[in-house]
Amino acid sequence: MNYHSVWYIALVAASSFLFLYTYYKKRNQPVFLLLLAAIGFGYIIEGVIYNFLQSYVYYPRIITSNPTYDSNLGAIASNAFVLPVVGVFLATFRKNWRWLLFFSLLLICIEWLFQELSIYKHNWWRNEFTFFGLLFVYFPIIKLLYRWLLNKQKGIRHFVLLFLIVSPILGTMHMLPIMFLSNRYYDLGWYENVFEDTNAFAAVYYICIGLYVATLAIWKNNHKWLKYLVLIISLYSITRFLLLTGILHVFIWWDPYFYITFPAIVLILAEKISKKLGDRNVSEK
Numbered sequence: 554m555n556y557h558s559v560w561y562i563a564l565v566a567a568s569s570f571l572f573l574y575t576y577y578k579k580r581n582q583p584v585f586l587l588l589l590a591a592i593g594f595g596y597i598i599e600g601v602i603y604n605f606l607q608s609y610v611y612y613p614r615i616i617t618s619n620p621t622y623d624s625n626l627g628a629i630a631s632n633a634f635v636l637p638v639v640g641v642f643l644a645t646f647r648k649n650w651r652w653l654l655f656f657s658l659l660l661i662c663i664e665w666l667f668q669e670l671s672i673y674k675h676n677w678w679r680n681e682f683t684f685f686g687l688l689f690v691y692f693p694i695i696k697l698l699y700r701w702l703l704n705k706q707k708g709i710r711h712f713v714l715l716f717l718i719v720s721p722i723l724g725t726m727h728m729l730p731i732m733f734l735s736n737r738y739y740d741l742g743w744y745e746n747v748f749e750d751t752n753a754f755a756a757v758y759y760i761c762i763g764l765y766v767a768t769l770a771i772w773k774n775n776h777k778w779l780k781y782l783v784l785i786i787s788l789y790s791i792t793r794f795l796l797l798t799g800i801l802h803v804f805i806w807w808d809p810y811f812y813i814t815f816p817a818i819v820l821i822l823a824e825k826i827s828k829k830l831g832d833r834n835v836s837e838k
Contacts, residue, residue: 591637720763
């Protein structure tokens with residue numbers, strides 16, 4: 554372990570403790586669902602500015618053999634732990650704008666510190682973008698999602714919540730094996746670095762599959778098994794197409810089976826979450 558990874562691990566640990574505190578205090582509330590939705594919203598933003606626009610680079614130095622995937626771990630620390638946990642804390646405790654301002658300032662101070670320590674670097678991004686994005690976009694959206702989660706939802710709100718909740722599971726499970734096991738990569742020629750190609754295409758892939766899984770989860774039919782069959786056939790067809798066109802390159806025998814099977818498992822979870830969203834009517838204490 555080096556000083557780079559120590560800082561990132563400390564940040565993840567601190568945010569984990571804050572989430573445990575929030576969950577303990579608000580355990581009668583949909584805290585965990587809100588966390589997943591916050592991660593899902595953050596992943597979409599990060600997919601645009603980090604994967605496609607290459608706004609910044611993280612240096613946790615955990616996956617030392619691959620700088621691109623190593624940077625991904627820093628992005629996960631930020632967008633699956635730090636930012637969503639703070640957003641959940643502010644939303645569930647109904648903190649006012651002064652608290653939002655305080656945490657926005659705190660987080661850009663941490664960002665500045667990481668830059669000074671040379672464990673994080675801006676390409677074209679600026680600290681001001683982080684500050685105003687958190688204060689006026691990210692934190693207010695998480696507070697809005699929390700209000701939605703407290704009540705029964707249907708229609709577009711139900712679908713948006715369900716997608717935001719299940720999509721980060723799909724996205725994380727899609728990339729972690731690639732980063733640590735090098736089981737596949739995508740080659741579309743979007744970037745000179747095939748690993749950046751993989752990042753960008755994986756972001757598009759998981760969002761599309763997330764929308765598909767959310768749609769199937771709320772699809773009402775008399776034969777429940779049919780939606781699983783449709784999903785598996787669709788994923789098999791997509792995999793075959795990507796292999797035949799040379800976009801997908803697979804190196805481990807279990808890879809296709811995994812990427813066809815785990816979305817079906819997430820679909821089972823999505824159906825249960827969808828039912829909770831439809832039944833929910835919580836009075837906050």
